[in-house]
Amino acid sequence: MYPIEVQNVTKRFGEIVAVNNVSFNVRKGEIFSLLGPNGAGKTTLVNIITCQLNPDGGTCKVFGMDVTKKQKEIKRLIGFCPQEIVLYDFLSARENLKFFADLYNLPSKEAKTRIEEMLSLVGLSSRADDKIRTYSGGMKRRLNIAAAFLHDPQILILDEPTTGLDPSSRRAIWDLITTFKEEGKTVLMSTHYMDEAESLSNRVAIMDQGKIIALDTPKKLKKMLEEKSAIQLECRKLTKKAVEELSKISTTHKVAVKENLIRIVVKDVDETLPKAIEIALKNGAWIEKAIVLEPTLEDVFIKLTGKTLEGE
Ligand SMILES: Nc1ncnc2c1ncn2[C@@H]1O[C@H](COP(=O)(O)OP(=O)(O)OP(=O)(O)O)[C@@H](O)[C@H]1O
Ligand SMILES: [Mg+2]
Structure with a gap:
């Protein structure tokens, strides 16, 4: 009961x-x-x-x-x-x-x-x-x-x-x-x-x-929105080689780079985060901050209904 x-x-x-x-x-x-x-x-x-x-x-x-x-x-x-x-x-x-x-x-x-x-x-x-x-x-x-x-x-x-x-x-x-x-x-x-x-x-x-x-x-x-999870590394120094190697572990095989910030879309963020850090360090990058970007329940709502929780 x-x-x-x-x-x-x-x-x-x-x-x-x-x-x-x-x-x-x-x-x-x-x-x-x-x-x-x-x-x-x-x-x-x-x-x-x-x-x-x-x-x-x-x-x-x-x-x-x-x-x-x-x-x-x-x-x-x-x-x-x-x-x-x-x-x-x-x-x-x-x-x-x-x-x-x-x-x-x-x-x-x-x-x-x-x-x-x-x-x-x-x-x-x-x-x-x-x-x-x-x-x-x-x-x-x-x-x-x-x-x-x-x-x-x-x-x-x-x-x-x-x-x-x-x-x-x-x-x-x-x-x-x-x-x-x-x-x-x-x-x-x-x-x-x-x-x-x-x-x-x-x-x-x-x-x-x-x-x-x-x-x-x-x-x-x-x-349900796994494809939207990403890892973001903010670096003091980001090398070409690191970008190249990191793109290999991305589910899209592409990475978004803006100055010294790199965003990698991956499937299992928690598991991939240490791997991503290791790859970046091995290839000459200096990491200042590593964060996981996860979808929110709002994103789930938008996916299911096509509108936001505020009704727009
Ligand atoms: N006493 C009532 N008479 C007529 N319509 C009603 C009545 N109570 C609720 N409704 C209607 O039923 C629907 C659901 O209302 P309800 O209050 O359950 O929503 P809610 O999810 O609690 O919304 P909110 O987040 O604004 O509190 C709405 O379309 C509302 O206009
Ligand atoms: Mg209510």
Whole structure:
């Protein structure tokens, strides 16, 4: 039994098929991302899994329980952070968390300890008694995530957890998500940031127009674009002989040279990098920097759909 099982799920809004016959399982202890542009159907799917929206077709189960039948039981097991922030502006952070603790029926003694733990976890202890209306966007989002963690759920479901945040807030949230996963728990999140999906997730489902168009580990998804991987050597001195020999290990048998910089397209970058360095050194080049240029999940999305994640 998987923590989340989605089978042939479809959801329509009038003419629009927001989710179109989607199937996947989320495994215990993994971070699973739904990556897709605006309107791909991520929120609709997340709302179905969190028992807020019934599917028109197919089945969705959380720990084996049908989302249309066992809402109460399921809601106890999942911590949910929606795309739109839900907090009471006129209450403080501590009061907001108290409200959520009551919602989850946490015994008051346990609630008290958990609230303090969560405030400290998201770095808001010193601002805990300030009203939410005085909070920045990033602080609100951190508090919203704290609310999702409050009842110690088994599954964390986050809809675009870092949209609009600055780099340091994003990193703080990534750390929270990773720590949760390291406790053996399960994470399902949606994002339209390919770097977020790539660096956090064990597996990524790429969504477009209601469908999952690819699903695998970030590494395997990028393998689809192997022909785009390259090694770049920045040299203090680059010899003709080195260029000649390096072109022999390239999959295209050609190299791009610009002043003292050489770029070699190869199939298995990790394996070929030491070989390329050795060849360059043997043939009189002085290397200052060696880097691997790998395709990104954005490149994968472009290859599959012909457009970028921003929808251009
Ligand atoms: N309540 C609704 N009524 C009508 N159409 C809806 C409703 N909710 C979503 N849709 C439509 O379903 C499609 C998928 O929307 P959804 O919000 O699931 O996308 P998303 O991937 O979460 O996008 P975003 O990245 O912008 O949050 C869109 O075309 C949207 O207009
Ligand atoms: Mg959305």
